[in-house]
Amino acid sequence: MIADLKPYPEYRAAEGGWLGDVPAHWGVRRTKYLLRETDRRSTTGEEQLLRVSQYTGVTQRNSAYGPEGIGTRADSLVGYKCVEPDDLVINIMLAWNGSMGVSRYAGISSPAYCVYRLNPDAQPWYYHHLLRSPAYKARIKASSTGVVESRLRLYSDDLGRIEALVPPPAEQAAIVRFLDWVNGRLERAIRAKRIVIALLGEQKQAIIHRAVTRGLDPAVPLKPSGIPWLGEIPAHWEVRRAKQLCAEIIDCKNRTPELIDDGEYIVVRTTNIRNGRFNPKGSYATNRANFLLWTQRGAPRRGDVFFTREAPVGEACHVPAAHNLCMGQRMMFFRPNTSELNASFLLHSIYGPLVRRYIDIEANGSTVGHLRLGQVTGLPLLWCPLEEQERIVNYIESQSQPLEYATSRLEREIDLLREYRTRLVADVVTGKLDVREAAARLPFEASLDIIEHDNDPVDAADITDEEMIVA
Missing domain, CATH: 3.90.220.20 (DNA methylase specificity domains)
Structure with a gap:
């Protein structure tokens, strides 16, 4: 189905110049006419805390900090900005790298973010994909305020001046439906590879666990370790x-x-x-x-x-x-x-x-x-003695090498799938490919959330940086 996609039959030069040619029946409007900023604040701080990532958009901030942790260094979440489903949330300090997205969830976000509600004729998830596309990230970076990259800020006036593509509402919905289908297929493939990577990691971990707790000689005399759950260790360790x-x-x-x-x-x-x-x-x-x-x-x-x-x-x-x-x-x-x-x-x-x-x-x-x-x-x-340590290290490296090779190959395949997804999404949302007929033939499928991955770790340093602007 993807291979059969073709360009639109007719194009025209878009207003503003930087968008190039767009489908002839698409409109172009300033972003300020498509959305409005909201600034409702939490009075209790008890709502679901959300985070914004350049990789995954808006996600629920699951506690990597323990069951009681709120996932932030702030003393209180009172005053955090309220977010409703289909709101656009932008980290103004990192908008230039794509740290924005439409939320699937009700919750609250950092006071350092901007929250926008789109007009009824603007399909939120179409603009989620459009604003995160490479062409728009470059435009957002050029439109942001600041002298050097690390100090760039995307304020509402800057965002409002950027030209936005405006396909007919029914076509926006068709594009979103098609991209949901594509993302579902690609995400299932990525998750399958991640499962294999996790199994390879478990196999490597088993090799390490055995080697660093029992050594390499299965006949070595053992003694109690003094640690009940660990059991016995080699007698000379x-x-x-x-x-x-x-x-x-x-x-x-x-x-x-x-x-x-x-x-x-x-x-x-x-x-x-x-x-x-x-x-x-x-x-x-x-x-x-x-x-x-x-x-x-x-x-x-x-x-x-x-x-x-x-x-x-x-x-x-x-x-x-x-x-x-x-x-x-x-x-x-x-x-x-x-x-x-x-x-x-x-x-x-x-x-x-x-x-x-x-x-x-x-x-x-x-x-x-x-x-x-x-x-x-x-x-x-x-x-254990240094010479034995070195033998154990060599053993672990030799046994792990095939596992590391397989893991690297799978990670490269995942990277290629993500690169393909980025290119395809960009071509669809900017009108390079016409998906109207393809979307009409698709069966209904529940959308599949994009998972977080190793390039997007939850880091307390990032959490702190989000809130520094309001200090």
Whole structure:
């Protein structure tokens, strides 16, 4: 069906110039004529808290902070902006990267956001897709107020001046129906691949768990570990604390270095670290003065292991081979004593059952799960002689390599599906492809929510940034 889509029979040049040619029967109007800003505030702060993401639009902020956590650092949610289903919510500080969307939910959002209600002849979900398309993100960025990218703000007057495409209402509905069908198909394919990735991750985790708690010799004599739920460990192994095996354990300062757009130093954030891997996406730049200030206690270097003590707690990875790294808030690093502890063995141990259970117990009960410095230095580690650690590391790497390859291939396939979806949505909402006949032939299907993924982690640093503007 998608392969049979064709352009519209007739086009014309759109008003404003930047939109290019559009279907001849489509209108173009200033956005201010299609929506109005609303500013109703919560009087109780008890409504569902919503978040806005460039990846997933408006979602319910499920508590990654424990069952009692509200998912924000604000003392109270009274005064947060009320959102109704089909309202458009925009993070004015990040609108330029697509951090906006139409809400499926009633709830409340940060006071730093703008909330808009669309006119009856404007189909909300058509404009959800249109405003998040690459062409409109570029236009929003150019229309935003500010000198540098990190300081851009999209105020209501800026938004209102942007030209919006206006297909006939029935055609807007047909476009939304078609895109719901496409997104459902693609999302099911993505979820199926995610399930396989999760199974591969569980298989790798089982390899790590066994190796870092029992070693490689199945005939080795065992002894009680002294930890009831852990059971027995090899007789020559010991339970030690991180502070006994590390030359240094360096905590971050109590706030994040200032963002400097042309800075040459990289600020590592908790968003950069997931499942033992370092991903530079989400980091930002700062300058040498900040670097020197934030690394007074020590700068991370190759051979160290990063550790997040909050949001989410307990993620770790090797420090990448770079000399211009400094840590953002809630970050730490371990510097193993190389005569006692192999850095890769430490990393695997952090994801082993002993440390995971310790983190679950120690971080439990706080609104935003976290570990204090003393709790991190007290991490319990199963220790064995260095030569044995190295054999265990080599074994884990050899057994995990096929799993890592398969995972990387699946993640690349997911990326390609997402890229295809972005291109197709953009072509449909801007009139490059005519979907009217295809939409009329579609069976009714319930829409499938877009899931969050690893490129869009919930990070307390982002939550704090949302609310800084109203401080």
